[in-house]
Amino acid sequence: MGSHRRGGTAAAVVAAPSVRDRYFDTLRAVALVRVVTYHTFGWAWAGLVFPSMGVMFALAGTLMARSLEGPAPKVVRGRLRRLLPPFWFWGFFVVLAMLFHGWMPGRQIVYWVVPLGDPPGNAWGAQAYEILWYLRTYLWFVLLSPLLLKVFRLAPVPVLLASLAPIAVLQFLWPGPDGRLGSALWDLSTYLFCWILGFAHRDGVLQRLRPAAVLLLSLAALGYGGWYALAHQGEYGTYDLDEIPLAQAFWSAGFVTLLMWAKERFRIDFAGLTRFPRLDRLVTVFNARAVTIYLWHEIALILAVPLIDRLWQVPAFEAYLPLESQWFMFGVGWVLIAGFVLVCGWVEDVAARKRPRLLP
Known part of the structure; x- marks a missing residue:
C-alpha cells in the first residue's frame, strides 16, 4: 500500500x-x-x-x-x-x-x-x-x-x-x-x-x-x-x-x-x-496557482528549517522571534510558498495556453 x-x-x-x-x-x-x-x-x-x-x-x-x-x-x-x-x-x-x-x-x-x-x-x-x-x-x-x-x-x-x-x-x-x-x-x-x-x-x-x-x-x-x-x-x-x-x-x-x-x-x-476584495483576490490566486502551491509546499517547509536555523545565529532574532515555534515555521513556510508562486506559477499559465503572469 x-x-x-x-x-x-x-x-x-x-x-x-x-x-x-x-x-x-x-x-x-x-x-x-x-x-x-x-x-x-x-x-x-x-x-x-x-x-x-x-x-x-x-x-x-x-x-x-x-x-x-x-x-x-x-x-x-x-x-x-x-x-x-x-x-x-x-x-x-x-x-x-x-x-x-x-x-x-x-x-x-x-x-x-x-x-x-x-x-x-x-x-x-x-x-x-x-x-x-x-x-x-x-x-x-x-x-x-x-x-x-x-x-x-x-x-x-x-x-x-x-x-x-x-x-x-x-x-x-x-x-x-x-x-x-x-x-x-x-x-x-x-x-x-x-x-x-x-x-x-x-x-x-x-x-x-x-x-x-x-x-x-x-x-x-x-x-x-x-x-x-x-x-x-x-x-x-x-x-x-x-x-x-x-x-x-x-x-x-x-x-x-x-x-x-x-x-x-x-x-x-x-x-x-x-x-471583501483582498480575500476574494487571495481565493483567486489560490485557485489559479493550486498546482504550484501543492507541488512546492513541501519544499517550502523543508527549506524553512535551515532558514530558521540561520536566524538563530542573529542575537536579535533569537531574543525577539519565536524561532522554536511550529507556528513560526508555518509562517516562514507560507512566505516561501508565496515566493514559489511568484517564481514558478507562470508555468501553469503556459500549460493553460495563457499569457504568463506573476499573479493571476
Missing part, C-alpha cells in the same frame, strides 16, 4: 471553470491551506475537521463531467496538458537535487515523465516527492473518466453507492497486489466515491434526492468512518484518516456529500465574497 501520510491536494486544482463558482473556489483554497497546515503540524484530527482530499477529488469530478460534454480525447489531452508541464518543471529540480545527493535512477525514471505510478527516488528527496500520489491518482481518474461517466449515467444512484465497494473489498477480502499497482488501486478505491459524487453534482442527481435520504446516508457514512478510525487506533497507531483508507473513504463520502448537497439545496454560491 502506498504512503498515506497525505492530506495533500492539487489538481481539481488543475482545471478551473470558465464561470467562477466562489463556493467551490473557496473550498479548494481551504483544502490547500489545510494541506499545508497538516504537513506542518501533523495534527491527526485535521482530516476529521476537513477531509481536503475528498473535497478536491469531488471538485475535480464535477469539472471533469462538465468538460466531458465535449469530445473525450480532447478533454483528456487538455487535462494532461495543464497538469504535466508544472509537474515536469518541479520534477526537474527535485530529480537534479536527488542526483546530487547520490541517487542512481533506473528505467523506472519514466514515472517522472508520466506519473502513472509512483515516481522513484531516494530517502533524501522522499519528503518532497511523496505528495505525488495525488497527481498519480488524479491522472488515472482523468483517463478513466470517459468510461466512468458512461457507467454512472446508466444507473446514477446505484453506481454512486456501489463506488464504496472497492475499498471494502481491498480492506476485508483482497489486499490487492504489491508495488505501484497496489498503491494506485488503494488510492483510486479510497476516493472513487468522491470523484463520482462530482459527476452526481454536475448531472443534478443530488438535487433530485430526498433530503432525508441524503442526510441519513451521509451521517451513516460519517459515523462508520469515524468509528472505524477510532476503533482501530491500536492497529494503525493513530486515528489519522490519511493512514486508514477505509475510514478516509467513508468519512470523506459523508462529509463531501453534505457539502455538495447543501450547495444546491440552499443555493450557496459565496457571491458575497466580492465584498
